[in-house]
Amino acid sequence: MATPKKQDYAFVRKEDAPLLPPPPSQAGITGWLWQNIFASMADYSSISASIRSGLVAFLSVCILYFGGMQIYGLLDFAIFSAVWSDPDGIKREACWTVDQGGALPSGWHGACWPFVMAKHKFIMYGPYPSEELWRVNLIGLIGLVGLGWVLVERLPYRKQAGAALLTLYPLLAFILLTGGNSEASFGNVSLWLIIGLGIISVGRMGKRGFLGTTFAEFSGLIGFTGWVFVIFNAVRGMAAVDFGLEPIDTRDWGGLLITLVVAITGIVASLPLGIILALGRRSEMPVARLLSTIFIEFWRGIPLITVLFMASVMLPLFMPEGVNFDNLLRALIGVMLFSAAYMAEVIRGGLQAIDKGQYEGAQAMGLSYWQTMRLVILPQALTHVIPGIVNTFIGLFKDTTLVSIVGIFDLLGAGQSAISDAAWSTPVQALTMYIYIALLFFVFCFGMSRYSIYMENKLSKSRSH
Amino acid sequence: MASKAKTKSIISDEVMISMDNVNKWYGSFHVLRDINLTVNKGERIVICGPSGSGKSTLIRCLNRLEEHQAGTINVQGIEINNDLKNIDEIRRDVGMVFQHFNLFPHLTILENCTLAPIWVRKMPKADAEEIAMKYLTRVKIPEQAHKYPGQLSGGQQQRVAIARSLCMEPKLMLFDEPTSALDPEMIKEVLDTMVQLAEDGMSMICVTHEMGFARKVANRVIFMDEGQIVEQNEPEAFFNNPQSDRTKLFLSQILDH
Numbered sequence: 119m120a121t122p123k124k125q126d127y128a129f130v131r132k133e134d135a136p137l138l139p140p141p142p143s144q145a146g147i148t149g150w151l152w153q154n155i156f157a158s159m160a161d162y163s164s165i166s167a168s169i170r171s172g173l174v175a176f177l178s179v180c181i182l183y184f185g186g187m188q189i190y191g192l193l194d195f196a197i198f199s200a201v202w203s204d205p206d207g208i209k210r211e212a213c214w215t216v217d218q219g220g221a222l223p224s225g226w227h228g229a230c231w232p233f234v235m236a237k238h239k240f241i242m243y244g245p246y247p248s249e250e251l252w253r254v255n256l257i258g259l260i261g262l263v264g265l266g267w268v269l270v271e272r273l274p275y276r277k278q279a280g281a282a283l284l285t286l287y288p289l290l291a292f293i294l295l296t297g298g299n300s301e302a303s304f305g306n307v308s309l310w311l312i313i314g315l316g317i318i319s320v321g322r323m324g325k326r327g328f329l330g331t332t333f334a335e336f337s338g339l340i341g342f343t344g345w346v347f348v349i350f351n352a353v354r355g356m357a358a359v360d361f362g363l364e365p366i367d368t369r370d371w372g373g374l375l376i377t378l379v380v381a382i383t384g385i386v387a388s389l390p391l392g393i394i395l396a397l398g399r400r401s402e403m404p405v406a407r408l409l410s411t412i413f414i415e416f417w418r419g420i421p422l423i424t425v426l427f428m429a430s431v432m433l434p435l436f437m438p439e440g441v442n443f444d445n446l447l448r449a450l451i452g453v454m455l456f457s458a459a460y461m462a463e464v465i466r467g468g469l470q471a472i473d474k475g476q477y478e479g480a481q482a483m484g485l486s487y488w489q490t491m492r493l494v495i496l497p498q499a500l501t502h503v504i505p506g507i508v509n510t511f512i513g514l515f516k517d518t519t520l521v522s523i524v525g526i527f528d529l530l531g532a533g534q535s536a537i538s539d540a541a542w543s544t545p546v547q548a549l550t551m552y553i554y555i556a557l558l559f560f561v562f563c564f565g566m567s568r569y570s571i572y573m574e575n576k577l578s579k580s581r582s583h
Numbered sequence: 584m585a586s587k588a589k590t591k592s593i594i595s596d597e598v599m600i601s602m603d604n605v606n607k608w609y610g611s612f613h614v615l616r617d618i619n620l621t622v623n624k625g626e627r628i629v630i631c632g633p634s635g636s637g638k639s640t641l642i643r644c645l646n647r648l649e650e651h652q653a654g655t656i657n658v659q660g661i662e663i664n665n666d667l668k669n670i671d672e673i674r675r676d677v678g679m680v681f682q683h684f685n686l687f688p689h690l691t692i693l694e695n696c697t698l699a700p701i702w703v704r705k706m707p708k709a710d711a712e713e714i715a716m717k718y719l720t721r722v723k724i725p726e727q728a729h730k731y732p733g734q735l736s737g738g739q740q741q742r743v744a745i746a747r748s749l750c751m752e753p754k755l756m757l758f759d760e761p762t763s764a765l766d767p768e769m770i771k772e773v774l775d776t777m778v779q780l781a782e783d784g785m786s787m788i789c790v791t792h793e794m795g796f797a798r799k800v801a802n803r804v805i806f807m808d809e810g811q812i813v814e815q816n817e818p819e820a821f822f823n824n825p826q827s828d829r830t831k832l833f834l835s836q837i838l839d840h
Contacts, residue, residue: 478648479685483699483751484674493698497689577689 199228213544229550237536244372244527253294297363307355314347368446372527380518385511387454392461417459425452430524449521457514464506468499501577508570512563593784594625605654614640616810627787629797632807638790642757646677678748682760684740686732692743693728696750718746722776738769742776758789806830
């Protein structure tokens with residue numbers, strides 16, 4: 119090849135090339151359709167390209183057809199062909215075809231919504247006494263308002279609302295839902311309260327250095343333990359107070375109420391527990407690291423169903439006579455610890471993504487370990503793993519259905535129990551109920567998913583590079 | 584850095600840092616060997632040397648980002664040992680600027696600057712913001728206060744990092760290769776900020792390869808190699824008349840190109 123001569127490439131632009139509108143394949147609806155759909159089936163320039171384009175076109179039509187069929191089938195069953203009301207109060211006969219003795223045409227196939235409406239209270243609350251339902255509704259309403267307050271960003275006092283939602287609200291929910299009046303003697307509760315306060319003051323003394331330097335390092339942990347004692351027994355004490363509410367055993371709870379109680383407790387508890395475990399596993403203190411690792415690996419190594427079985431069947435056998443934890447409480451603690459282990463690993467992933475320089479920058483300015491974590495490391499680490507965290511939340515929400523295995527009537531359990539009602543026995547009874555329950559689960563899980571995407575976008579926008 | 588105009592010398596007799604027979608190992612690798620160094624208040628010291636010579640490790644020992652295993656280090660009369668209280672106290676008075684800025688990307692520039700004053704110095708937020716704006720003005724980027732670090736150029740980020748350290752009103756500033764990660768056209772703005780800081784009488788220890796800066800600002804240049812202090816002298820003498828062969832070799836490598 120000859121080297122190009124200068125007169126061949128020397129060039130000075132005299133006027134700008136014109137700015138032209140894009141060709142139709144690049145813009146607008148036609149452009150979108152072209153790029154996303156038709157471009158892959160429009161190449162007939164050679165035999166192989168023609169075969170490929172034809173195949174893509176054929177498969178596209180097939181997928182469109184079968185997908186459409188599925189969606190139409192579902193819509194037809196759930197909406198177009200469905201029975202919506204039972205004005206005569208004839209229950210199952212409202213959804214019977216002529217062959218079965220009803221009025222609907224032979225071969226009819228559709229949802230029997232009057233059945234779901236009739237069972238609606240049971241699906242929402244289980245066997246919770248009807249005259250006390252206002253308590254559940256009230257706590258649900260307060261929860262919704264509180265959650266809305268915290269999630270909508272324009273409202274004032276969001277931090278305070280969040281703090282109340284995390285501290286006062288569980289207490290209120292506990293008292294309203296159970297009705298208080300639990301059996302706890304005044305002497306017993308106050309004894310434990312005093313022990314808790316004692317532990318806190320030991321922690322304080324340790325922190326001030328009265329008890330030696332090695333002790334000072336654990337003062338935080340000791341103080342924390344003390345606070346756990348105090349809070350737990352304060353709640354026990356509160357629960358024992360007679361508020362004039364009728365006590366309702368958790369055996370009478372059910373349906374969506376149980377699902378939400380288990381899921382929300384699990385979600386709210388697993389995040390802080392997971393953070394502590396994740397920090398523990400990355401700690402430089404061998405004891406903390408070992409304990410966290412053992413805890414995480416233990417809970418991750420066994421299936422949730424085993425945990426629930428252990429909690430409800432085996433645990434009472436090991437308990438001394440007379441000590442009896444509530445069945446729901448045991449399941450709750452099981453779910454909580456189980457999800458905390460998963461959460462810890464998600465958060466650890468986020469912590470590992472943080473550059474060492476961030477720690478050094480914070481330390482060099484004199485921030486303490488906890489300040490560094492709280493102000494610098496965790497806000498970044500948690501933002502990185504929002505998808506993983508919400509993934510765990512959604513998984514946890516759906517895993518709550520497993521509690522029905524130990525005789526707790528969650529949403530799915532309540533639905534299944536409703537299906538066995540002979541008064542509504544029709545061929546479409548089960549299908550209708552499952553569609554409804556699936557819809558309820560979808561609403562909650564999809565809601566969480568959308569909110570997480572919204573948060574991701576918001577955070578990435580404000581820190582854009 | 585053509586100007587040879589020396590910043591006025593205001594070095595006092597007060598000893599700020601003393602390192603006595605400091606030794607440090609990474610595993611079996613002896614990274615700091617028998618370091619003896621005394622720095623007085625108001626001194627501006629530049630540490631240079633080939634990579635891996637222990638320069639960064641040395642200054643990182645001064646605020647306990649690295650732990651030394653033998654010898655004693657005193658900063659402002661406080662010994663650096665395992666006592667967390669001492670370390671907290673020292674870190675409050677010693678600012679540090681890093682090669683990679685280490686700004687907090689989830690906080691605005693202003694929040695980056697007020698974080699430590701609020702949480703470490705327990706300063707009211709309004710006061711902390713006032714101080715932050717003062718130093719941001721001094722590094723000439725007050726208008727960026729409400730942006731996030733990711734929206735700034737490298738040079739601007741490093742100036743923010745300097746302002747962030749200054750907000751703690753430190754008595755000593757450590758610079759760990761502050762210009763090494765910057766594009767060439769941004770080095771000057773950071774060096775200018777550092778020169779101004781030196782002119783205001785700040786005690787500084789800089790690990791840097793900017794020899795122009797060393798000539799202009801430093802009152803002492805230290806050359807390190809293989810974990811030891813090989814040569815230290817006034818900049819004029821250091822650059823014009825190096826004594827050690829290793830220093831001569833190093834200077835020929837970084838100056839002749």
